[in-house]
Amino acid sequence: MLYILWGEDDFSLRQSLEEIKRGIGDQAILAANTSILDSQQVTLDQLRTVCETVPFLAERRLVIVKGLLERFEPRSKSSPRKKTTRVTNQQDEYKSLGSYISKLPDSTVLVLVDGRITSKNPLFRELSNKAEVKPFPLLRGANLRQWIQRRVTEEGGSISPQAVDLLTKLVGSDLWIMS
16 A cells, blocks of 8 residues: 655644554554655665565554655756756656555555655656545645634634634744745
8 A cells, every 4th residue: 555645734744644554553563564764865675675574463564755755856957967867867766666666565555755746746646646645735724724623623622713813823924934
């Protein structure tokens, strides 16, 4: 199974990742069968080795790769000679990764966790129709207000509309400064 979790709302993204973990099974056994890889250092051979490792006393193993799609995000403005070489290498790499990831062992749950990606990302285009894709954009305005209200209610609390508006303004202005 393949999941792609991407976007700038890292709180909701982490919650979704936790839901996936809970859905796999016993958390104590899952801990021994979970590998977290950093995409800046992972190679296709390393990914293959981790994904093809048989789970220990479990049906599934969880492999989380952070930032893999971002590696293939189109970049702007670089020297023509370097750009041609880099693009050719990237094409070979994303095709190899896409081909392998499409044939994961049934015992592996692979979760690609990324920040901002675009529809021009070649690895994302290659994998998105083979994965459960969950985008997590930053919430603003009415969507943020609804999220705050829902979150407070889920936690058993209540909040006035004025407090929701104040939180929306505080979070919105904080995000504006960070952007």
